[in-house]
Amino acid sequence: MMLLNHIVWNVDPEIFSLGPLSVRYYGVLWALSFLLGYMLFERFVKKESLPEGYLDSLTIYVAIGTIVGARLGHCLFYEPAYYLSNPIEILKIWRGGLASHGAAIGIITALYLFSRKTKRPTIYILDRIVIPVALAGVLIRLGNLMNSEIYGVETSLPWGFKFVRDFPMGTPIEHIPAMHPTQIYEALAYLAGFVILYLIYKKSDAKPRPGLLFGIFLIVTFGTRIVIEFIKQPQVGFEADMTLNMGQWLSIPLVIAGLVFIYFAYKRKKA
Template identity: 35%
Template sequence: MLQYPEIDPVAIALGPLKIHWYGIMYLIGFAGAWWLGKKRAKRLGWSDEQISDLIFYGAVGVVLGGRFGYVFFYNFDRFLADPLWLFQVWEGGMSFHGGLLGVILAMLLFARKVKASLFTVTDFIAPMVPIGLGAGRVGNFIGGELWGRETDLPWGMVFPHVDNLARHPSQLYQFALEGVALFCILYWLDSKRPARFVVSGAFLLFYGIFRFVIEFARQPDAHLGFIAFDWLTMGQLLSLPMIIVGILMMQWGKKHNIRDEVSA
C-alpha cells in the first residue's frame, strides 16, 4: 500500500500571487502542443504564426468548453439554482468532454480562417492533444483530486485528505493511457499518412475506450453517483458516443480515402 505524497498544489508563492501546479500543467500542455505543431506544420504549408493561432484557438476552446461542460454535464442543478456560478471559475471545475466540444468549435473557426477542411485540422491536432491530457492528469494527481475507488492491489494509495482506505491512483492510470498510450498510438498512426478522418476517428475511439475502462477504477462524482445499472458513470456515458463516432469516422476515411496534399 502506498501513501499519497501530499504535494503542495501551489508551486510558487510570491506574496499574494500564487501559481498552482495545475496551471503549470496547462501551460506545459499548450507549450508541448505548440512545439509539436511547429515540427509538423510543413506538411500543410502552415506558418509558425498560423500554428500559434491554432494553439490560441484551441486554448480558448478548452477553457470555455471545459467550464461549460462541467457546469452543464456535472452540475446543471447548481447552475439552475445560481446561473452566475457558471462564471465563478476560481472555484474550479473542468470537463474533458465539454473541452472537446469547445475545441471542435474552435477548430471549425480556425479551419474557416485558413480555408481548410475541419477534419484536415482535427487530424493535424489529434496527436498533440494527449500532451495536454497527460499533463492535466498529473495536475489532478498533484492536487489530490479525482481519486479512485477502493482496492486491495499492492499499488493502492491512501489519500489522507479523503479517508484511510487504499484507493486506485486513477489519475496516474489516466496519465498512462490518455496521455502516454494515446499519444504513441496517434503519433504512430499519423506517421503513416492515413486518409482524412482516420486520425481524428482514432482519437475519439481510443480516448473513449481508455476513459470508459478507467472509470471502473475512478470514484464517481459524489453528487452524481452512478447514472444507470449501478455501474455506469457520467464519464462512461459521455464516452460511448465518442467510441461509436470514432469507429464510423475511421471506416468512412478508409472507404473514401480522401488525402490532404502534403509538402515533401
C-alpha cells in the same frame, strides 16, 4: 523483505505563493500542455508548409475552445441546477470544475470555426490537433494527481495511493484507505494514444487518411474513460446510484463516432 502495500501521497498542490499569487502544479501542467502542443504543432506547420500565422491563430482558437468548453461542460453536465441558478459561479474557474467531454466539444467547435476561416477541411485540422491534445491529456491527469483529486475506489493492490490531503489533518495513515490512482491509469493510456497517433502521422509522411487519427483518438481517449470510470469515485452525488455514470454515457457516442471515422477513413481515398 517487506513488500510495499500502499503509497502515501501527501504532495502540496501549491508550488509556491507570492502574496495573493499562488502557483500550483495543476496550472503549471496546464500551461505546459499548451506549450508542448504549440511546439509539436510547429513541426507539423513546417513539415506541411502551412501559411505564416496559422499556428498562432490556431492556438488562440484551441485555448478559448478548451477552457470555455471544459468549464461549461462541467457546469451543464454535472451540476446544471446549481450553475443555472447561480450563473456568475460559472465564471469562477479558479474554484475548479472542468470536464474533458466539454473540452472535446469546445475544441471541435473552435476548430470548425477556424477551418472556415482558413478554408481547410475541419477533419484536416482535427487529425493533427489530436496528437498534441493526447499529450495534454497526460499532463492534465498528472495535474489531477498533484491535486489529490479524481481518484478511484478503494483497493488492496500494492500501488494503491493513500491521498492524505483528502482527510482531516492528523488522521492516522492506517485509517486512510488506499485508492486506485486512476489519474495515473488515464495518463498512461493517453500517453500510449499519443505515441500511436504520432507514429501513424510520421509513417504516413504527414498525410494520414482523413479522419483516421481523429477516430483513433476518440476510441482511445473515451474508451479508456468508459473502462476506468468503473473504478473511479463519483464526481457528483447523483452518479452514486447510476449503473453507468455521466462520464461513461457521454463517452459512448464519442467512441461510436470514432469507429465511424475510422470506417470512412479506409473507405475514402487517402489524402
